[in-house]
Amino acid sequence: MDHHPRKHAAATAILQREGALVVFAKAPIPGQVKTRLCPPLTPDEAATVHGSFVLDTLERTKAAVSTFRLPVDRYLACAPSSALAFFRIMEERQAVRLLDQEGDDLGARMDGVFHTLFSRGYGRVIIAGTDVPSLPLETYHQAVQLLDRYDTVLGPALDGGYYLIGLKKVAPLLFRDIPWSTDRVLALTNEKAAMLGLSVGVLPEWRDVDTIDDLNILIDASQLDGRKPKQEQSFSARTAGTLQLLAKRLRARTERKS
DSSP states (O other): OOSOHHHHHHHHHHHHSOEEEEEEEEOOOTTTSSGGGTTTSOHHHHHHHHHHHHHHHHHHHHHHHHHHTOOEEEEEEEESOTTSHHHHHHHHHHTOEEEEOOSSSHHHHHHHHHHHHHHTTOSEEEEEOSSOTTOOHHHHHHHHHHHHHOSEEEEEBTTSSEEEEEESSOOGGGGSSOOTTSTTHHHHHHHHHHHTTOOEEEOOOBOOOOSHHHHHHHHHHHHHHTTSOGGGOOSOHHHHHHHHHHHHHHHHHHHHHO
16 A cells, blocks of 8 residues: 555656756855955845845746746755745745755755756756746746757856756766856866766857946846837746846946945
């Protein structure tokens, strides 16, 4: 007799949804996120931007799954803890399952999430960062498609890192001895993939937001985006409003200094 019908049902559901799409996020705690934007932003402003980006990524992954009928379950990998109220609210409002990030660096935390989800029976796992708030929905669709043909999928960032990585099996060596937050991340990851005999599918290059220059470019892009018809806009109204408010504040601070 099966004394755990819920566990059995959960396992069956995973087999039906062969992939997992994971949003990798830190909680928007002032002083702990987007610190490279401070100054000129205050820690509170940087946390607000980050929080809006997390919401954007959750909303856009949800829309991509719905629009393209992607056979994936959505997860939110949380740091420092999935017990935080912010993440519990996201779980309820965005219909995602929560995971804790565990490990001493970004590579160890990503590797841990891959191990956890492959052990649950998923055949492909994709991790996406939150620093690409206007990433086209089609990119998530492409990532799922590329994993049909390749062992690995990477979304290159303009700064030499990557905004997305997908695998069909655990590959811990991909995440070891990588100088995270440098312009060598993508190149070294590709070298390790080749060494491991993993084929790599590549997504369109995209700018993520790490520095104030990145933020200023995003502000300009959101202004241009706001002139398009509403149905063609890439930025959420929330993030567009946040960016325009920051633009005004940054101009005022510059004028006060001059």
